[in-house]
Amino acid sequence: MLLRSAVRFLRPVLLAVVPGLIAACASTGGGKPSAPVNGLYAELDQASKGYESALQQSRAGAMEASQLTLTRSLDQLKEASARCGNTPGCDPQRFFSVFDRLLRLKDGDFDDGMDLNSDVDPSQAALAAGKTGAASLPAAQRSVTLLHGQKLSELIAMNGPVKAALEMWLTQWRPQLMDAYVNYQYLRHEMWPQYQKADLPEALLFGIMAKESGGKVHAVSRSGAAGPLQFMYGTGMRFGLGMDNGFDTRFDPAASARANAEYLNEQLAIFNNNLELTIGAYNGGEGRMRRLVGADTSVSFYDPRIYNQLSQETRDYVPAVLAAAWLFLHPDSYNLRFPRVDGVPGSITLQQPASLSELTVCLGSADGMGDGWFRTLRNLNPRLDPQVTQPTGAQLQVPKPLERAYAARCVGGPWPILAHDLHSAVVPVVEAPPPPAPVVRRDRSYKVRRGDTLVSIVRNLHCSSVQEIAEMNGLKHHHLAIGQVLKLPACQ
Template sequence: MPALVRPSVALLALGFATLAPSAHALSKRDQAAVEALDQRMQAAEARYRQGIVKVGNADPSGRSEVDASLEDMEDVMAACVKQKGCSPTTMLTAYKRLLKQNADVAAGDDVPEDSEDEGAGSITADVPEAARAAALLSADGQRFVKMVQYNPAVQAGIRRWLTDMRPALIDTFENYQYLRQSMWPQFERAGLPEALLFGVMAKESNGRVHSTSRAGAAGPMQFMYGTGLRFGLGEDGTGFDTRYDARASAQAAASYFNERLGQLNRSIELSLAAYNGGEGRAQRVYNSSGGRNFWDESVYNQFPAETRDYVPMVIAAAWLFLHPKEYGLSFPKVDARAAALRLSKPSSIYELTICLGSSGSRDGYMRALRNLNPRYEADRYLPTGTVLNATTKMVGLYNRYCIQGQRADLAHTLVMSDASSAIVRTGPVTPVNSSDVVYEAESAGTGSAGAVAVAKAAPKKASKPSSYTVKRGETLTAIAQKFQCDTGDLAKANKLKAPRYAIKPGQKIKLDGCEG
């Protein structure tokens, strides 16, 4: 199982490695304080081990025990730095020993006989299928390391991800950073590895939430409609298909993999084959083979070429997610701290993308905003007060550039621009009637000889249109912008369902509430 360490603890531990205890003689008071910290660390270690055993036995209280013990260790090490005579190095050694023991157990190695942890050795005997499978793809999972190291199919997948498919891998990682807080907890609670989630998403959608295949699979995890329904996905009553929701789709995928792992002898490879090639096929192949491994020729050749390619490619992406430095792979740093962005004026994701700019990001914030807010079409104008899922950086840029000022005005102008208005329509040439001509005297002379003919400007009274015929390529939002009315009001007047507001060329649209 993955090491249960929070980033704050790991960073704190690294800082302790550079510190040394005081060499001066200790007073009785300082000595007592050091001994008290040692006792607290020992108690935290014992509590940690007990929590690990509970986690291995699928006891829901195990996670709380582990988290609480980590907090205790963090407090002890922080106090050790301030306490005269306390050795941060000694504390760190105990901490590392504990984690090493946990990593060995997760990888299936035997615990040394002199270990003080009497219960840890039984963990691997009692963990459920998902927890066993997690060890395959954990950062310390030796079985997975060996599989990737010696399997030419997976190595070929790694080669492809690092060459012609490198941009797709980088895009997936960047997209996933924004979605991680919604998706990873669903796999973590199911006892499944994060690398598996990343690998599947890399091959399926590159982390694009609105991705849809020609076969009808949809969302970041590419669920078919019927399969999605089985695992709680589908239309939610508002017209939105929750297959496009990152959190819901990750939860469904975790449930799907746990179901497959339980039926396919805890095989990650066969479960992936089922995910791509159909669970019925995978089950039949597994049953007829007598439970052989995916890489066995008799099993491997029963799957279509797409599935034979899919399985090693997912595992290869998962491996690179865990070990990028070994291959000279540098993933982008993404500031994905979540924050709510409340619109101070009507806007659309298109307009926000322009006014937010890039600010150090490679591609700007279009994809991030779309992924975080899958219910909204990019060109749909959202009313004042709408709250969007965003990041702290986006909120700061919004307040600086999108509410008012030159960039805000420019973004609005660009989004509201109508390409058709650039075409000059002069119409047929009509003769000028003599009754429409008057003569004005030039300043240089008098009389008719010095007069200039000027055509009367016939004033036209603009009429407010009551309807509009949809042209090819137009959206309801574009029409609403053209006639200066609210998209929602226009949709309501024409009984169009959210969120797509589907219209077609030649359709008559009522312009109720529009200014024209």
């Protein structure tokens, strides 16, 4: 596909020239660009325009001409980038800016089988129509990227905070990002349609979930926020989440996605589709954000009047969500490869009693799931206690590939026996020793003699303090009189 060709060209181009570009930047002065530098900038502009021409040719159906123009443009960009690293005064930031711009241009374009004037993959329409076959679950980045008619990529400013968050997702937070992606793929058939109905982009849903819970349906924060999208109880009640026969529906993936979409649309209407302010309100509270913004909904989230008044958590949260959404759309362009996940939903009917924990043991690493299936089984069956045995005939939600794995591993043979034996193990209950009997303290009296001081009396007791004796006897300034009778603790 032309899109993949573009990515294959762009990624090595930018990655290969980074060391040279940084070296050139370090030796660059602040003077007027030289003729060679201006020539490189001109080639850069020409390559960018060529890329746009290839896009127009693709939309017009001239695929061969589009491929030729695209190849020439990317070759020109590659050569100019390489020469920039060896040309004093060449600014590498210009090349990275072009890279960012081309990433935005390619959203929904250069892809066979797609309407290039739309951001909707044909298989998304199948998903919306209720089809759940493998073809209706495309690669994540080929999903709706529109936010109320605007491309999501055009609403994400590639500024310092977002770039820093991208680095965090690609380094320290990478395990959480990958886990969130896998978890989301198995929940996608429940959560994504709720966003689609609300005209919200899937990448935004993933970004919020990745930051909030990592796709753990039963996550609960220290502040009491719960579920995959971390609703506080009061806010959840406002959007139809609450108790249903003893089950907190904040833990229901579909219900929480619906409530989250309604909340975001409510706030987008208030903040005039300002995505950053809306995400900030989701984390830091809509009331606080409204007070800070006032009537000027066009103000930037990063405006010091807003940014400096927010908590550090909210200042970090907004770019982190946007960066995760950006990586969801453009993983290849950041040297990121999400695992292939067959998230098509399925179900099993228990042939013998089993708990989710027992099923996890007997399924093992079926279908290549090295981390086991416990998290996925819990996510797909949020109303079940994983330790409680479900009866024969109970129907459980599982990924489609596990239907065969269950029949092969969990109906007969050694694994269900092993799983049941481990699950039924009795752990001895050690009774706590009785608490020691409270010490009964008895007081005694002492008659003050000549030469006594409060300090000397306490020293002879070996179990009290000057302050305690003074308080017991109401002494002021620690003054004693000969013959005075003092109350003293009876020390053991």
